[in-house]
Structure formats: C-alpha cells, structure tokens
Amino acid sequence: MQAEPRAARTVLSASDIDRALTRIAHEILEANRGPEGIVVLGIPRRGVPLAERIAAKLERIEPGFDASAATGQLDVTLYRDDLRRSTARTPAPTRLPDSGIDGAVVVLVDDVLFSGRTIRAALDALNDVGRPAAVRLAVLVDRGHRELPIRADFVGKNLPTSTAERVQVRLLEIDGPAGTGEVTEDAVAITDITDAAAVTAAGEGTR
Amino acid sequence: MKHLLSTQDLSLADALRILDTAEEMSAVSGREVKKLPALRGRTVVNLFLEDSTRTRISFEAAAKRLSADVINFSGKGSSVSKGESLKDTVQTLEAIGADAIVMRHWGSGAAAQLAGSGWISSSVVNAGDGTHEHPTQALLDALTLRRHLARRNGTGPRGTDLAGMRVVIVGDILHSRVARSNLWLLTTLGAEVTLAAPPTLMPVGVEQWPCRVTYSLDDAIAAGPDAVMMLRVQSERMHEAFFPSAAEYTRSWGLTDDRLALLESAGAPDAVIMHPGPMNRGLEISAAAADSVRNTALEQVANGVSVRMAVLYLVLSGTDHAGTPALVPTARQEA
Helix, strand or coil, X not given: CCCCXXXXXXXXXXXXXXXXXXXXXXXXXXXXXXXXXXXXXECCCCHHHHHXXXXXHHHHHCCCCCHHHCEEECCCHHHCCCCCCCCCCCCCCCECCCCCCCCCEEEEEEEEECCCHHHHHHHHHHHHHCCCCEEEEEEEEECCCCXXXXXXXXXXXXXXXXXXXXXXXXXXXHHCCCCCCCCCCCEEEEEECCCHHHHHHHCCCCC | CCCECCCCCCCHHHHHHHHHHHHHHHHHHCCCCCCCCCCCCCEEEXXXXXXXXXXXXXXXXXXXXXXXXEEEEECCCCHHHHCCCHHHHHHHHHHHCCCEEEEEECCCCHHHHHHHCCXXXXXXXXXXXXXXXXXXXXXXXXXXXXXXXXXXXXXXXXXCCCCCCEEEEECCCCCCHHHHHHHHHHHHCCCEEEEECCHHHCCCCHHHCCCEEECCHXXXXXXXXXXXXXXXXXXXXXXCCCCCCHHHHHHHHCECHHHHHHHHHHCCCCCEEECCCCCCECCCECHHHHHCCCECHHHHHHHHHHHHHHHHHHHHCCCCCCCCCCCCCHHHHCC
C-alpha cells in the first residue's frame, strides 16, 4: 500500500516571502557595504525568479544598482554529482551579465538549501565561467540535513524538517498561470511524505 | 534514453529534448573553458568500421568536451581485418571499460542489432549504418534549421519545432542514410520535405514515405523552399551506372550557378543551402554555391559537436540505476 501524501502545511505566505527577500536584500547590501560589484545569479528553476526579485529590491534600496545589468542565471545540471543515478535532465540556459563575473561579488540564489550538493555543483559551474572576487549564498529556506560543509550567508527562513518531509516552494513566475501551473500566490509549504512513490507522484520539489 | 539508433523511432518530445540540450551544449563552445565534467570517468569508444573523418572527430571532440575518455577504433589495421566478429570486438571493448559505443558500420541495421543483441550492456549510438540511418547528422541539420527559423522569427530556438519549413533534399536518395534520417526527423518536427532525384537514385517504395517526390530540381527550387539540402554523390556506393556521366548529373541535379540564381529569386529571402560534407565542388555543388553566405556547411559542423555532446550526455546519464525516480533525495547512500 502506498501512503497518501498528507495535506500540505503552509509555512510561509506570499507576504512572508516578500518580507524575507526584502531583509535578504538589506543584508546583502550591509555585508557588502553597498552595491559595489554585486552580481545576483539564480539557480534554475526557482532560484531564478527569486534572484530577479532580490535584484529589484536592491535597485529600490540603492538606485545606483542596475538590476538588469547585474542579474543572471547559472545552470548547474551538467555539474551535478548524481548524473549517473538520476534520469537525464535537460540543462537550462546559463545567462551572465554582459560584464561577466570576473572580480564581482556573486550572490548565488536558490529556493531551498538541503544537502548542499546543488551549491557544490554551482561553485564548480561558476569556476568555469569566471573568477569572482567572492561568492555568497542566499536561500529562501534552509531545511537542514547538509551532507557537505556548505552554509548560506543569507537565509529567508530556517525550517527544521525531517527527511520524511518535502519542502515545496511555489512562485508565481513559475507555478502561476504565466508559468506552467495554476498557483495563485507565492507560498512555501511542507508535505509529509513517507515513500518515494509519493514524491514522484507529487512532482518536483526537492532535488 | 539508452541508445540512439535511428530518427524514425524518435518521438517529438525526445527530439526536442536532444535539440534543447544541444543548445546549452553549444553555449559551452563559446566560452573560455570549453569543458564540462558531466561524463568524467566514462569511456566512449568510437568504433568506425567504415571510413570517416568528420563524424569521428566530431564525436571525439564532443566526448572530450564532456570530460569522457575516448578510444578510437577503426576497422583497418585492427583485429577486424583479421576476421574478428563484431560480437567479439564489442565484448573486448566493453571488457576494456567502454560505457558507450559509437558505431559506424557498412551494414544497414548493424547498430540496432548490436543494441538488441544482449552482447553488451553499453549504450549504442549509431554513427551511420549502411544506407539505413545517420541520426546525429539529421539532428545537427535540424538544429541548424531550427536556429535559422528562430532567427527569422526573432525568438529563441529552445522548445521550438520546424512547423511550416519547406526543405528540399537533392541527390542520391537511394544510398543516402542522411536523407532517410532527415526525412523522418524533419517530418516529426513538422517540416515539409521534398525529395528531388533522378528516378534511378530514388528508392523503391518512396511513394510510401511522408514526403513529396519530384524528378526536377528546377521545379523544386522554383517552388521557393526554405532550405535546399545537397547530398554528396557517394561514388564509393555507385557500383552501377545510375547516371550517364558526372557532367550530366551536374547539369540536371547539381546546384549550379544558374540554380543558385533561381534560388535567390524564387526561394525564401533567407533560404539556406545545406550540405553534410565533404562537398564535391563542381559535381553536386558549384563553387559559388559552396562559398555562398547561404551555405551553412560550417555552421552544421559546429552544431554537430553540440548535438553529439547532447546525445552522449543523454544516453550516458542515469545508466546506473535506470528507473530510480530522479527526485528522491538518495544522496544519503551516495557517500
């Protein structure tokens, strides 16, 4: 018998997410002592809209920061360490600012920090496209269970979870009508899952 | 995707997946570090039992760009010329550590036989089997056409197909695996294909194929196609008299200067000339057509590396535990 996934429990609402991103933007500027040299790179898929939102907030706080010229996305698919065991994923495009990332302070953005393996892959991918002065990590949710010595510099919400739970981030840009889903507002929810079949049935989320 | 054997059994979703992956692979060719770690520690064997330069070096470049180890094996001067069977050859290669075998073979259906034989567990990529198929050539042609269409429409190529494109394939259809692979793939992608050849070089049963057939190249060009794909006259496969003389072939079926002018006046304003190479200048294509800005031959070669990277990546990913759901956090057992 396959266990049914239990109803999702919302842990962050749309306004919670917005406030968290605003705080992250302020923290980025504080840590960097201004907007000098900042490049915000999102990790597909859901890190990309989050990076764009953070960049827009940076521009609002510091009008000297040009969000469109300092935002991009970094695909890590071909740098993952699980290519042999997982079915092949189609890589997403990598888009860097025209000025490149050499000497920049790159802020990597992802939705959920879990094992740390995605970020490990991202650091390798970054290495092949340039040499930043520093790399920082911003995540919307840190759910724990790290398998590598990696930590986030900026965290929207620390969310203690068990491995039998799944953290789902829903963003309008991807999961709303403009993207591929029917979600009407941003949310972060936790679902209790007890077996692998339920994860697959429920679609993507953790990776 | 365990093997790539033909384009006839390739679904639209799979074809788009290969092409979309190839788009990202080609971005790597444009950057300073032209290397990806995706196939680190894997071994790709190029088993070429028929002469080939460009396909082999293209596969070799693709495998190396993905950090795979490459072993090149050609029929001449090897155990095959001493009479070793294909089964023994491939089992030996697998014992050496091959994860994928890229095979060119003179026999039609050889790649499918190898993949279905149970002799080996490696992935098989067909790099041309007799007069049957040459799937990666068709995929690189499709990638070239798709980019061309995307430029015309002012969109990105990702996720798009070739709906509405009109492509004429000219020449030795009878012996051409390139023509067959292209016909199936371009049709799957929504393009309309016209085959143009003398009746002696048209295969039996061509009327069953999903395409138009014409016996006049001038008519085909006058109809205003988006692309004209010239096939190489394969003199090594011409064991009988299929046309009276080279000059007569050129007069009726070559892309001469006159036909180039016709294409410029009657074809789509941005119509392209394609050729899988190597070009026989003066036979199937005139020097002016070969050097024309419409000729995409070099772009096709560059796209070939990207497409082959995509194919090798897709056939060699997830081969350890095929069927394991990709999304389960299995990382705990990975250490």
